[in-house]
Amino acid sequence: MKTKLQSMFVAALTLAASTQKLGINLIRVAILVIFVWIGGLKFWNYEAEGIVPFVANSPFMSFFYTHSAPEYKEYKLKEGEFDAVKHEWHKENNTYGFSHGLGILIMTIGVLTFLGIFWPKVGLVGAGLAIIMTLGTLSFLVTTPEVWVPDLGSGESGFPLLTGAGRLVIKDTAILAGAIVILADSAKSVLKQLKK
Template sequence: MARLNSLFTAFLTIAASTQKLGINLIRVAILVIFVWIGGLKFWNYEAEGIVPFVANSPFMSFFYTKSAPEYKEYKLKEGEFDEAKHQWHEENNTYGFSHGLGILIMTIGILTFLGIFSPKIGLIGAGLAIIMTLGTLSFLVTTPEVWVPDLGSGEHGFPLLTGAGRLVIKDVAILAGALVVLSDSARSILKQQNKG
């Protein structure tokens, strides 16, 4: 029993010592997710896919020239091309907005990652990541497409998430990770100030 307790204590000691590694891995994860997702915003299928979120958002809909729910007539499946629908998206600023959003998302991911080397830069990145994920989570309230529609099965509405809703809900984990990174950056900045 003493041997088992000793092994468990050794395990706890090792686990406790990995906290900084874990926080830095959160930074790396945010970098990978944000750079990858941000980069996808330069592809038409991704730009077209975010239209329901942006068009229904009271915070972002002004980036588009067309009003919701007009976009429903111009939806495209991933990988599909239709010249008339593509032209509508051109006129709507679908692609231009998506490119700008992609740059913003990638920048936030890079700033958050750089917190490994500079707590002040990391603090800015984590703060922006928190704001962005709160914005994304607001789609659960503003976007009808995140909930299963009533098509006769009796299974619809809250809490039944569609593919779009499942895409959004993952930001709860990113929000938690960004908060941990923000706290770590703030702690490092305070430590530097106390030394000075």
């Protein structure tokens, strides 16, 4: 009985071990889906308006906007809300133009990463860009005040208490890890091609 269970366990482990390439390619598919979806949303006003606190507070991106932080706080809109005055401010701020460009970049990174299944050199570029993108996103944990629960009297505020925006950002650690796996897999494939 013990030998039978052990052989079943070994068979299960052997099967699990054989799924590595499938898992790596599923990471590519996941990055494609996430990046194309999120990138596509950047063409909708509510999404463009939603990223303003991140961009305005970032020393690496704030120059894309006309107005500097914290002026945007007066022009925040809830998802789905419309206010003509605030909308005009966002147009003037380049909120929508920047978001459209970012959307194209994000979708391109997703597609390049996915194409690594067929062309490792392309996947290598995509994975490298995905790593840079996720590191940029994770930098918002340092630069954006809105990622931490504010002190509004409850006694529960600041680090390590993440707001909805902060919880959204921290999830990029998983995408970063996946992109590193993809980078390594693509690099192995490219090295094999170079040795032929």
